[in-house]
Amino acid sequence: MEDISLHLLDLVQNSITAKATLIHISIREIPDKGQIWVEVQDNGTGMNSCQLQQVSDPFYTTRTTRRVGLGIPMFQASAEATGGSLHIESEPGKGTALRALFISSHIDCLPLGRLEDTLAALIFLNPDVDIVYVHEYCGRQFLMDTRQIREILGEVDIADPTVIQWIKEYIRNGLNEINGGA
Amino acid sequence: MKSLKELEEIKQRTLDSVNLRQDRTGGTRVVVGMGTCGIAAGARPVLLAFLEEIKKRNLGDVTVVQTGCIGVCRLEPMVEVTLPGEEKVTYVKMTADKVKRVVAEHVVNGQVVSEFTIGAAE
Structure with missing residues (x-):
């Protein structure tokens, strides 16, 4: 994967496959400490301890769960490389x-990438799933919650191309305001 | 600054135009491979290019959905386009630029872009 935003797109697909209806995505940039924390939390089916142990193993790919494969091992490798x-x-x-x-x-740290594109793609493809996206930079925070957007939209589809375009710009603007996501 | 107030305006505009829209069922179906392989190969800009073209051309009867790994990872990003009542066409090694042509020539005018299809690649 070229950047962290592409990893995120891939990881959230796991949550969706696991029948999650609410997904929290959190990115915390702490430049003083040279840290970027990336978190994905879902309310999907979850894994038992046995699956959890194997999930980082790229050669554990059961087609019955479809929740494993190269996605998590590559994400882990990207994090550990730094x-x-x-x-x-x-x-x-x-x-x-x-x-x-x-x-x-670290020189091997991937750029964050186009986070607004990842969020736009996720919302467009999964209009029934709610996503809360929190991005922090030096303590300043940007938040997007599809439940709030849905409430404003009423009967209008959140996956309407005009709405998705707006969401994309809304996120990019919000990130620029907190100087994050660069 | 982008505000949630703008969203209200978008809602109003969309509601005003929604009656002009055709029913989406029975329209053209676009499937984008969004497995790990697809994403790594560049499926996201391909997907967003479809979205952009649909918005620009106001193609109300086109549905875009995702699928996982189809099994031919080396030809990703892959896209399947099915026009109503026609055979599925599989496009391989897609890019945002190729999407523009597929939408203009195939989705809108019904002419398959043969050079981008899996048949041409294999």
Whole structure:
């Protein structure tokens, strides 16, 4: 993957495959410490401890769950290449939480990429799933919650191309305001 | 600054135009491969290019959906286009620029862009 936003797009697909209806995406940039924290938390089916152990193994790819494969191992490799790490917590019936640390000062640290494109693609393709996206830069925060957007839209489809375009610009603007997502 | 107030205006405009829209069922179906392989190969700009063209041309009867890995990862990004009542056409190694041509020639005018199809690649 070329950047973190593409990893995110891939990881959230796992949540959607796991029948999640609400997904929290959080990116916390702490430039002083040279840290970027990336978190994805869902309320999907979750994994048992046995699956959880195997999920980082690229050769564990059961077609019955379809929740594993190269996605998580590559994300882990991207984080670890910077001296960071990936932690996964999961409970059957409750959901899964991934928390990755990237060391932003490391030469191998991927750029964040076009986060607005990832969010736009996710919302467009999964209009029935709610996504909360929180981005922090030096303590300043941008938040997008599809439940709030849906409430304003009423009967208008959130996946309407005009709405998706607006969401994309809204996110880019919001990130620029907090100087994040560069 | 982009505000949520703008969203209200978009809502009004969309509601005003929604009656002009055709029913989406029975229209053209576009399937984009969004597995790990597809995403890594560039499926996101391809998907967003379809969205852009649909918006620009106001193609109300085109549905875009995703699928996982189809199994021919080396030909990703892959896109399947099915016009109503016609055979599915599989396009391979797609880019945002190729999407513009596929929409203009195939989705709008019904002419398959043969050079981008899986048949031409294999």
